[in-house]
Structure formats: C-alpha cells, structure tokens
Amino acid sequence: MSQPVVREIRFFLAHTPGLVRHGSKPTREIHxxxxxxxxxxxxxxxxxxxxxxxxxxxxxxxxxxxxxxTAEAPWYENMLAEYSTSGPHxxxxxxxxxxxxxxxxDEFDLVLLEEGYAxxxxxxxRNHPRVTxxxxxxxxxxxxxxxxxxxxxxxxxxxxxxRDGATIGLVQTDYVDDPSLAPDILLENLAVKATATMxxxxxxxxxxxxxxxxxxxxxxxxxxxGDRYNRGGGNLGKAVAEASACVNSTGADVKAFCCAPVxxxxxxxxxxxxxxxxxxxxxxxxxxxxxxMKYRGHLAKEIPVMxxxxxxxxxxxxxxxxTSPVLRLDSVGRHTVGAGSVQQAIVEALVADPLDRxxxxxxxxxxxxxxxxxxxxxxxxxxxxxxxxxxRLIAALAAQRGxxxxxxxxxxKFVEEHGMPGFSPTQGHVxxxxxxxxxxxxxxxxxxxxxxxxxxxxxxxxxxMTHMSDGESFIMEANSGxx
Amino acid sequence: MVVxxxxxxxxxxxxxxxxxxxxDPSWVGPLAGIALGLPVFHVLEEEVKSQFDAAVYKEQVSxxxxxxxxxxxxxxxRQVRDAVGV
Numbered sequence: 001m002s003q004p005v006v007r008e009i010r011f012f013l014a015h016t017p018g019l020v021r022h023g024s025k026p027t028r029e030i031h032x033x034x035x036x037x038x039x040x041x042x043x044x045x046x047x048x049x050x051x052x053x054x055x056x057x058x059x060x061x062x063x064x065x066x067x068x069x070t071a072e073a074p075w076y077e078n079m080l081a082e083y084s085t086s087g088p089h090x091x092x093x094x095x096x097x098x099x100x101x102x103x104x105x106d107e108f109d110l111v112l113l114e115e116g117y118a119x120x121x122x123x124x125x126r127n128h129p130r131v132t133x134x135x136x137x138x139x140x141x142x143x144x145x146x147x148x149x150x151x152x153x154x155x156x157x158x159x160x161x162x163r164d165g166a167t168i169g170l171v172q173t174d175y176v177d178d179p180s181l182a183p184d185i186l187l188e189n190l191a192v193k194a195t196a197t198m199x200x201x202x203x204x205x206x207x208x209x210x211x212x213x214x215x216x217x218x219x220x221x222x223x224x225x226g227d228r229y230n231r232g233g234g235n236l237g238k239a240v241a242e243a244s245a246c247v248n249s250t251g252a253d254v255k256a257f258c259c260a261p262v263x264x265x266x267x268x269x270x271x272x273x274x275x276x277x278x279x280x281x282x283x284x285x286x287x288x289x290x291x292x293m294k295y296r297g298h299l300a301k302e303i304p305v306m307x308x309x310x311x312x313x314x315x316x317x318x319x320x321x322x323t324s325p326v327l328r329l330d331s332v333g334r335h336t337v338g339a340g341s342v343q344q345a346i347v348e349a350l351v352a353d354p355l356d357r358x359x360x361x362x363x364x365x366x367x368x369x370x371x372x373x374x375x376x377x378x379x380x381x382x383x384x385x386x387x388x389x390x391x392r393l394i395a396a397l398a399a400q401r402g403x404x405x406x407x408x409x410x411x412x413k414f415v416e417e418h419g420m421p422g423f424s425p426t427q428g429h430v431x432x433x434x435x436x437x438x439x440x441x442x443x444x445x446x447x448x449x450x451x452x453x454x455x456x457x458x459x460x461x462x463x464x465m466t467h468m469s470d471g472e473s474f475i476m477e478a479n480s481g482x483x
Numbered sequence: 484m485v486v487x488x489x490x491x492x493x494x495x496x497x498x499x500x501x502x503x504x505x506x507d508p509s510w511v512g513p514l515a516g517i518a519l520g521l522p523v524f525h526v527l528e529e530e531v532k533s534q535f536d537a538a539v540y541k542e543q544v545s546x547x548x549x550x551x552x553x554x555x556x557x558x559x560x561r562q563v564r565d566a567v568g569v
Contacts, residue, residue: 382492389491396546
C-alpha cells in the first residue's frame with residue numbers, strides 16, 4: 001500500500017498590533033490597570049518593521065532557518081533591507097486587511113466596522129487573488145455613531161482598535177447570556193477561521209487543486225468553538241472548508257493542545273492511505289489568546305512587544321504522486337500514558353523509538369523540527385530558548401546511546417547540524433514543528449537530504465484533567481520516485 | 484523548610500529564588516514586598532544532587548544537566564542566596 005505524501009503547505013500571517021490588547025494576558029492586566037495598554041501601545045511595531053523582521057521572512061520562505069545563524073542579532077533591531085509581504089511559503093497582511101478579513105469571515109454580523117474604514121479596507125483587499133467578490137461586498141461599514149452607541153449603551157461588545165489607538169469597529173455577541181459566545185471568544189474564533197481559511201485557499205491555489213475535489217478538512221487548533229452547551233465542540237475544519245469553497249468536503253477537529261497538528265497529520269495521512277478520502281487538508285488557525293503573552297518581559301527590557309502576529313497554516317496530503325515527500329506512517333512516535341513525563345522518556349518515545357523502528361541512527365535525520373518558537377520572544381521574557389533546549393535533549397539522548405561523543409562540543413555540533421534557530425511566532429500549536437515543514441518540503445524535493453523528523457509536545461496538564469504531557473512525531477522522507 | 488526549584492534558565496531561577504527570599508521582584512504576585520527569607524536551591528545544584536538516589540537522579544534529572552545552562556543557573560542561585568543571606 002502506498003504511503004501518503006504531503007503535497008503542499010502554506011502559512012498565513014497577520015500583523016495585528018491593535019489586537020494585542022485582546023490577548024489573554026494583556027486583556028486581564030489592562031482590565032486591572034488601564035495604563036498598561038498605553039505602555040504596550042508605545043512598544044508595538046509598525047507593519048514594515050514586522051515584515052522586515054528576519055524570523056517572519058523565514059516563515060514566508062524568503063530566508064532559510066539557518067540564515068538566522070548569521071543574521072545580525074538582535075533581529076528586532078536589525079531589520080532586513082530586502083523583504084516582502086509574500087514568499088514561496090505564504091503571505092503576511094497588515095491589521096487593516098485583517099480586520100477586513102474578520103468581517104469577511106463573519107456570517108452573523110458579529111463584527112461592525114466604521115463605514116469609512118470599511119470602504120478603505122475593502123479597496124485594499126479588492127485585488128487580493130484569494131478574497132472573493134462576495135466577501136468584498138460583505139465588508140460594509142456602519143456610521144461611527146452606531147459603534148459608539150453600541151460600545152457605550154449595552155454590554156456584550158468590545159472595541160476593535162488599530163495600532164495608533166483609533167477605534168475602527170467592534171465585535172459583539174448576539175447572545176449576552178452565553179459566556180461561550182462572549183465577544184472576546186467570538187473575536188478569537190473569527191480570527192482562527194480567517195487565518196485558517198486564507199491558508200487553505202493558498203494551499204489549494206498553489207497546488208492547483210480544485211476546491212470541489214477536496215473531501216475532508218481537519219482542524220488542529222487550540223480554539224474552543226461552541227456555545228455554552230458544547231464549549232470547544234468545534235467544528236473549525238468544516239467551517240473553513242465551507243469558506244474555501246470545498247463544497248464536496250466535510251471535516252472535523254483534532255484536539256491535543258500544541259501537538260494537535262502532528263496528531264492531525266497522522267490521522268489525515270491514515271485517511272489517505274486507507275483510501276477513505278483521496279485528499280485531506282489539515283488546517284490550524286491562529287492563537288489570538290497568545291498575543292502579548294510576554295509583553296511584560298519585553299517592556300521591562302525596553303524592546304518591542306513582539307507577540308503581535310497571528311499565524312495560521314494549511315497542509316494538503318494525498319496519495320503517492322512520485323514526487324512529493326512521504327509521510328512515513330510506520331515512523332509515528334507516541335508518548336504513551338505509561339511513558340511518564342520525564343523529558344528523557346518523552347524524547348525516547350518521540351525520537352529514539354521511531355528511529356529504531358526504521359533502523360535509523362540519530363544522525364540519519366538531517367533536520368529535526370520541534371517547537372520552533374522564536375527565542376528572541378521567549379528568551380527575552382525569561383522562558384528560555386525552547387528549540388535549543390529540545391535539540392540539546394535530542395543530542396543528549398544520542399550521546400547516551402553512544403551515537404555521538406559526550407560533551408558540550410559534540411552536543412553543540414549536533415545541534416548546529418541537525419537543528420536550527422527558532423523562527424515561529426509564539427502561536428501555540430502553529431509553532432509546533434509545522435513551520436519547518438515548508439522548508440523541509442523544499443529540501444526533500446531538491447534531494448538535499450532523505451529524512452526530516454517532526455515532533456511536538458503538548459501540555460495536557462493545563463486543562464486540569466490530567467497531570468500528563470503529550471507528544472507525537474513522524475518522519476518525512478524524500479520520495480524515491482523523484483530520484 | 485527548603486524551596487526546591489527546577490526552572491530551566493538562570494533568569495527564571497533568579498526570579499523564583501528572589502520571590503521566596505526577598506519578595507517578588509516583579510511586584511505583581513502575592514509575595515510582592517514579602518520577604519520570606521527561605522533557603523532556596525535548584526535541583527541541579529550539588530547540595531541537592533548529592534542527596535538523591537543516584538539511579539533516580541540519572542533517570543529523572545541527569546539528562547537536563549547536559550541540556551540546560553547548568554553553570555549559569557547555579558551561579559544565579561548562589562548570588563541570590565549570598566545577597567539575601569540565606
């Protein structure tokens with residue numbers, strides 16, 4: 001039986017400084033002290049600065065991850081001279097365009113935009129190849145007086161602001177008695193839908209796939225869509241399929257915190273291999289709650305509040321086409337219930353076990369993709385360099401098994417060769433291994449190496465239902481038909 | 484009473500160590516301005532490591548010794564203890 005292949009992956013980034021105030025931590029702290037928003041606002045980046053930021057150019061595919069090793073640091077002070085809002089792996093829009101896309105994704109009049117602003121935003125989006133005429137028509141505004149009245153007279157609405165502090169609209173609930181449909185939750189979910197939809201449309205267009213031919217879309221994000229009787233019930237996958245004109249598709253969501261995308265890839269690949277569905281898309285929308293999560297550390301160091309970008313992705317999987325990289329379903333690594341939560345046990349389950357099964361050594365995998373969080377965001381706020389820690393763990397295990405010499409010199413060499421600097425916005429599940437997949441696809445197709453491994457971990461304990469962690473992994477292999 | 488830390492960076496270890504000795508340095512948590520003066524150690528420090536069953540330490544902790552910036556973490560802990568006299 002042929003193995004499933006990954007045909008295409010695309011990312012969609014939105015620079016949304018005005019929405020940073022709606023991230024979970026800023027929301028709580030602005031509520032307690034209104035001056036916090038002014039402090040944050042003074043450290044928000046311009047769109048140009050966000051686009052010219054080297055890690056974002058790596059996300060878009062205009063730079064390689066390893067280019068960051070030689071890019072002058074700190075990257076937030078050394079903007080690139082050459083940059084673009086689009087690249088071979090995706091695109092990045094500004095906050096005005098994203099507000100328009102929120103309105104376009106809204107089928108329940110949850111988003112109101114001021115009429116002059118709506119007209120301007122619609123004009124900006126009119127020539128975008130993946131925004132439909134019907135959506136442009138939907139980006140209609142209302143008089144500012146109505147927005148003011150709605151924000152001041154009743155509960156159940158939150159303002160939408162731009163980076164410069166102007167109120168340009170609002171998000172409202174149509175059912176104030178339901179906390180699962182509160183405006184901040186609806187904003188979060190609409191942002192998820194908008195980012196995932198734009199990524200899926202891009203994947204379909206770039207791969208030359210007729211949307212009507214797709215049969216299944218799996219949502220893999222961390223959002224909780226549903227009303228009070230079914231909070232988190234979903235189903236983003238099908239909502240995104242509808243918004244992407246996949247009229248013959250259905251879908252469902254896979255939930256597993258940050259490692260849901262890897263779980264979803266395995267589920268999707270299995271559906272393809274079994275022949276249940278010939279092609280399956282995996283989507284992951286953004287994580288708005290994480291905007292500004294580490295703002296306090298950034299303000300303390302007087303550096304930009306860098307969690308100002310939303311990110312979504314979409315992957316298209318299909319049967320073996322003789323060229324696309326293969327998802328080795330026989331290489332799936334699982335962190336089992338009985339494995340325990342010690343880091344060593346997790347890495348053994350996710351890395352060593354799959355390698356053993358395929359008869360490979362640690363060094364046979366050219367590049368490992370782990371949580372690809374941009375260290376400039378995390379390290380400056382006391383959370384450490386997440387990818388480097390993970391790569392060192394893999395190296396330590398390789399040393400323990402005698403596959404590389406012990407000692408920091410050998411460890412650092414392994415990390416440099418088989419790892420890479422983190423470059424992803426801290427967008428939860430989106431950052432988990434997936435950002436490297438687009439680069440790996442290029443490398444595997446070009447024959448630069450044979451294997452790349454993708455591993456992700458999830459903090460299940462955050463939901464208070466278990467003390468466990470989670471993790472899953474798989475290996476992608478160059479297609480032998482391409483040789 | 485001893486406070487035992489397992490935080491992954493020198494910076495975070497220092498914040499937690501200061502929090503339980505001289506009070507929350509960020510002045511936002513419940514221990515802001517409250518100097519508990521508790522002795523505080525990191526699990527990677529020799530004083531702690533030597534008290535473990537060596538086999539348990541190897542299984543549960545030792546791999547992280549080679550992953551984290553252990554020397555920096557130990558330095559940070561000692562500096563906090565020296566500064567506040569615990």
